[in-house]
Amino acid sequence: MADPVKTQSKTAIWNDPTFRSIAFQVIAGVAIVWTFWALFDNTMTNMERRGITTGFAFLNETSGFGILMSLIEYDETHTYGRTFLVGLLNTLLISVLGIFAATILGFILGVARLSRNWLISKIAAVYVEILRNIPLLLQIFFWYIAVLQTLPHPRKSFNFADSFFLNARGFYVPGPVPESGFNIVLVLFFTAIIATVFIARWARKRQDLTGQQFPVFLTGFGLIIGVPVVIFFILGAPMSFDYPALKGFNFQGGITVIPELIALWLALSMYTAAFIGEIVRAGIQGVSHGQTEAAHALGIRHNPTLRLVIVPQAMRIIIPPLTSQYLNLAKNSSLATAIGYPDLVGVFMGTTLNQTGQALEIVAMTMAVYLVMSLLISAFMNWFNNRMALVER
Amino acid sequence: MKKTFTVLGVVAAAMLATSASAGTLEDVKKRGTLSCGVSTGLPGFSIQDEKGNWTGLDVDTCRAVAAAVLADANKVRFVPLTAKERFTALQSGEIDILSRNTTWTHTRDTSLGLNFAGVNYYDGQGFLVQKALGVKSALELDGASVCIQAGTTTELNLADYFREHGMKYSAVVFDTSDQTREGFEAARCDILTSDQSQLYAIRSKLGNPGSAMVLPEVISKEPLGPVVRQGDDAWFNIVKWTLNALINADEMGVTSANAKDMSMGTNPGIKRLLGTEGDAGAKLGLSADWAMNAVIQVGNYGEMFDRNVGPKTPLAISRGLNALWNKGGILYAPPVR
Numbered sequence A: 001m002a003d004p005v006k007t008q009s010k011t012a013i014w015n016d017p018t019f020r021s022i023a024f025q026v027i028a029g030v031a032i033v034w035t036f037w038a039l040f041d042n043t044m045t046n047m048e049r050r051g052i053t054t055g056f057a058f059l060n061e062t063s064g065f066g067i068l069m070s071l072i073e074y075d076e077t078h079t080y081g082r083t084f085l086v087g088l089l090n091t092l093l094i095s096v097l098g099i100f101a102a103t104i105l106g107f108i109l110g111v112a113r114l115s116r117n118w119l120i121s122k123i124a125a126v127y128v129e130i131l132r133n134i135p136l137l138l139q140i141f142f143w144y145i146a147v148l149q150t151l152p153h154p155r156k157s158f159n160f161a162d163s164f165f166l167n168a169r170g171f172y173v174p175g176p177v178p179e180s181g182f183n184i185v186l187v188l189f190f191t192a193i194i195a196t197v198f199i200a201r202w203a204r205k206r207q208d209l210t211g212q213q214f215p216v217f218l219t220g221f222g223l224i225i226g227v228p229v230v231i232f233f234i235l236g237a238p239m240s241f242d243y244p245a246l247k248g249f250n251f252q253g254g255i256t257v258i259p260e261l262i263a264l265w266l267a268l269s270m271y272t273a274a275f276i277g278e279i280v281r282a283g284i285q286g287v288s289h290g291q292t293e294a295a296h297a298l299g300i301r302h303n304p305t306l307r308l309v310i311v312p313q314a315m316r317i318i319i320p321p322l323t324s325q326y327l328n329l330a331k332n333s334s335l336a337t338a339i340g341y342p343d344l345v346g347v348f349m350g351t352t353l354n355q356t357g358q359a360l361e362i363v364a365m366t367m368a369v370y371l372v373m374s375l376l377i378s379a380f381m382n383w384f385n386n387r388m389a390l391v392e393r
Numbered sequence B: 001m002k003k004t005f006t007v008l009g010v011v012a013a014a015m016l017a018t019s020a021s022a023g024t025l026e027d028v029k030k031r032g033t034l035s036c037g038v039s040t041g042l043p044g045f046s047i048q049d050e051k052g053n054w055t056g057l058d059v060d061t062c063r064a065v066a067a068a069v070l071a072d073a074n075k076v077r078f079v080p081l082t083a084k085e086r087f088t089a090l091q092s093g094e095i096d097i098l099s100r101n102t103t104w105t106h107t108r109d110t111s112l113g114l115n116f117a118g119v120n121y122y123d124g125q126g127f128l129v130q131k132a133l134g135v136k137s138a139l140e141l142d143g144a145s146v147c148i149q150a151g152t153t154t155e156l157n158l159a160d161y162f163r164e165h166g167m168k169y170s171a172v173v174f175d176t177s178d179q180t181r182e183g184f185e186a187a188r189c190d191i192l193t194s195d196q197s198q199l200y201a202i203r204s205k206l207g208n209p210g211s212a213m214v215l216p217e218v219i220s221k222e223p224l225g226p227v228v229r230q231g232d233d234a235w236f237n238i239v240k241w242t243l244n245a246l247i248n249a250d251e252m253g254v255t256s257a258n259a260k261d262m263s264m265g266t267n268p269g270i271k272r273l274l275g276t277e278g279d280a281g282a283k284l285g286l287s288a289d290w291a292m293n294a295v296i297q298v299g300n301y302g303e304m305f306d307r308n309v310g311p312k313t314p315l316a317i318s319r320g321l322n323a324l325w326n327k328g329g330i331l332y333a334p335p336v337r
């Protein structure tokens, strides 16, 4: 019995299938890396020979241009490296806002399309058919022009209670200015979130063991919102507001939401919502009706059936295509340049590239950002999907 | 397997290397047309009419080069480019000349692998404002929103100017000149900034041109001119000397109408320029009548100016800085000798 093992172990190592498969993969890997390195090196040498500056030193040079909107401190005395960050954050902002709104709107649409109310389901159907069949770029222009044309000049702004203003330059809202003591409220808020997570875990375990339920939602709400709010007022409301006011040409102070952001957000989320709506509808329809009947036969009422039986199974159908919609949205956000929203492509691959002329480095960095962003979204959705899949036992 | 990849790598590497090879002059002659990068539409400099014909000062500069090299001013393929795209298009070899109201700056000349072949229009940056704002000077612009085109020197000058005067601004950046103008018309910004010559062009395209005015301040030097790739000195010389020939012709009074006669005249300078004496053409690798073709088919610099941006055109720009050095301007071309 020991013989065959012995003979096998004596065969030459290059005949060992495991070894061979690993070896070939290593060779292929090395070859690929080498090819890319050779391409890169060759390009760099060629560019140097032609007198084109290469390398990443430009990231430390002063940018010398202004950017319309920045989530971090920025002015023209900062570096090109900083313009990269500003653009990146603006891209992340529009992607997150878009994903958020598109998801909500998409789920509403998906459910509406399945509604037994003829009017509601038809409205949802018409919405989906129109929005997903018009090119996104046109929709972005439409919203931008629609937004700009309907809004007045700053001197004739729409005025809401002397604190909110709306005009062609944007939506101006009072900016909160935290005063001493506000940090306590913040700390409480975040502690409460962590506490709620633990309470939820404990409650689930206890329910599994004893069947006793615990009002996690109410407790969490009280801890996260209630406690900080009460403390906030006990501390004497340590927060003031910086109100926007018309000074010279424009409103100054407070927070400005630029029209480019509004238009891009509307266009991206409404467009993507049309696709998400279809995904949600397919997901719900994909759960066989027998499931509902079985749940009802067990005496489970309609709402719990939906929440505990239908939705968890539908989610497993919905999540994979939903992920690709999220990826699309994040990548589509680069159409921002068309209307001058200062996203990564506009600020970094646009102006910075043009001022420095370092196309290769800048394009590579920009591509890397979109790649990493997409991989992160995928990773998160895979994780979420796995969690959802576990619900089925 | 490894070999396949090696071969692949070599092929790809070779592909990257080839575009740097053969001289532009030979390429253009073989192709039979000149590839010229222009703007997407800027009256007076480079703009396409409904029939697809290109006109403008920058367009004529390319036509003159085509006339000098191919003896036919019409053998030009115009490639419209936004400010952002233009340098990449030239670096990658998609175009032979970039003639797109491009400012000659230190960074562009030294780090992009490009050479500026001269200046065909001396410009400076200015501001266009809505008359209704009641602004009389650029120094009153603190806090203004400014519509501007991406990838231009304009973006940097604006920042410098506002910083120098301790003023704040917010820049709304668009890709093309039309989008910039639309933003201005929709009151997205208070002012539009660009090279002054272009401000008049943009103003002429406004729904109501009378509603806007150009402020008196000129905040920068914008010498605009044709650009070629670095490393091809023969081609660089051709473009440089075609432009010089046009300016010299203007100075010597050689026009498209009289060039033929003047080449038979007695002035040796003119005869050298027009190829009836000496071998100026051969030294550039061109035929003897290179400059003659350019002047006859396109006109001298003055004719180009008058036809495209001069007082009788909608832009109504006077020669000003762009007059010859002996007529109060700074236009001065080295002699053909």
Ligand SMILES: N[C@@H](CCC(=O)N[C@@H](CS)C(=O)NCC(=O)O)C(=O)O
Residues within 6 Å of the ligand: B038, B039, B040, B041, B042, B081, B082, B083, B100, B101, B102, B103, B149, B151, B152, B153, B154, B175, B176, B177, B178, B180, B194, B195, B198, B222, B224
């Ligand atoms: N001379 C400046 C500005 C050139 C520029 O692009 N100007 C704009 C004026 S708004 C233009 O020509 N636009 C025409 C187009 O987009 O095709 C530079 O070289 O950076």
